[in-house]
Amino acid sequence: MTATPEPENTESQAYLPDFCATSTVFIVVLAAELVAILLTIASYDTPGRFLIELSKTSLFVLWLALLSSAIMCIFRSKLESAGKTRAFVLGFVVLLALCGVLAEIALQLTRIFGQSVIIEDSHSQFILRTLGISSIVIALMMRYLYVSSEWRRSIVLEAQARISALQALIRPHFLFNSMNTIASLTRTDPRQAEEAVEDLSDLLRANLGGSGDRTSLKAELEVAAIYQRIEKLRLGDRLNVRWNVADLPMRALIPSLTIQPLLENAIYHGIELLPDGGDVTVSGKRDDGYLEISISNPVAPGETRAKGGNKMALANIRQRFELAYGSRATVDVVEGYDEYAVRLRFPHDENRP
């Protein structure tokens, strides 16, 4: 058995704004001016000289800000390809170095052309002050960009999860087969037909509605169990799901719509293609602050899961785990000759409800 790493989602999401765009430049100018005003107000002590002080500070700050923008504009694509965290750290270092250099240049210029003393500080004091202020401003800006890009990404992923879960549900084969089953049961077993209609409605509701990305394990397992009941009507003895989940804390939180899509994959790509069916096993355990849930199923020998839908669901789950837990969560795939398993491992805060 080998663990095969899934290919990363190649869809690149820009997390740095386009610094060449007019709108971004405008915002940079605005922010720089605000910083200049802030600095002037803080150091303003001679009445009547406010505007003069402000224009001096503005000149310097704008110069720094616009040149920083230019640098970011040029190196944006290079920075983005370096990976997210590295891009932000690198950006920070580059911009800070730029500020240092510019401060030095400004100092030398005033030395050469200085009629009146524009910079009152000593050499090192001025450089240090510039670096101090600009590092705080740059760090704040970086943090802002980082958070807002994460936020955008989480919205996109969340929407994707909803859409793909809905698509899977409206995945024609499932919906139409279920309807056909219900049509058949209305005659042979009206009571069961009734239950099937209720289950199907519950499943639709869980997929359509729901607020927030995370849900309790109990609710998530319930959705999976409803799904299993519907499929069981169709597949009969061929489908058997074993739930070894007693060890899991039911109030723990998990990104929603994760277990059900995996169960669906296990049935669609595994059980349905086996003449005699088989057991899907959903098992969970606690492991020192982590929860581990695995869904495994037998597959027809030689059947490969090259299906697009499967990859999409997995990639989506992986991204949402990464988003929710960072590098502390893993989504592993174990692919064997006649078995397939997906294992989710994510942190669980015991102290929180």
Place this chain on the structure above:
Amino acid sequence: MKVLIVDDEKPARDRLRQLIDDFEIHEVVGEAANGEEAVAMASSLNPEVVLLDIRMPGVDGIETAHHLNSMQQPPAVVFTTAYDEYAIDAFDAQAIGYVLKPIRRERLERALEHASRLTGAALKELAAESRLESQRNHVCARVQDELRLIPISDISFFSADQKYVCVHHVSGQDLIDDSLKSLEQEFATTFVRIHRGALVAVDKIEKLEKSTDGRTCVILRGDSRPDNRDAGDELIVSRRHLATVRRRLKGR
């Protein structure tokens, strides 16, 4: 009309049976849960119509239709499927129609009516035109009066007799109706012609061996048949095909 129902899901079979019983003019002669069963039952029950699910484990509906079409008196095939992504394949398999799930009474009625209007001769003509673009996973053999499917992966070679082609597979030998020429075309990627009357699975060949009289002979992998060495002329590589066989063995 005699109808055979083929679906791997029991509720789906029940539904078809309920509707057909309602019509009162057709008779369900059997229910099969997979492709192999369907082919065997079709040859013993001689249904006029087969209602065939497409997505089934093992031999799927499309391939089953092709095997049914190779029968002496092919039945009319009507596909039942939850989704019409298969419509084009169904057309290739010369099904006379397909009905979408959930099955509607009128649609089924219309399909059966259409089937009943087709004569045996028309069906035979349709079946003869049936083409499978992709390779089959099984070949269909006649054993006594029954049809049996033999997985391609079990076959070591085909040999041509006077009239029939003989399949040599893991559990014995059987006669099939396909011609060696059409088999060679269909399985060009996995089989190689070694002489005028034999087609060998490339991955079943262990090596080539020179016999004492200077002829080259194919030795099959894991072949425990004691008579392999003197299997007659069956596995002798003809001079004309030797270069091709060598190339295929090198290329695998």
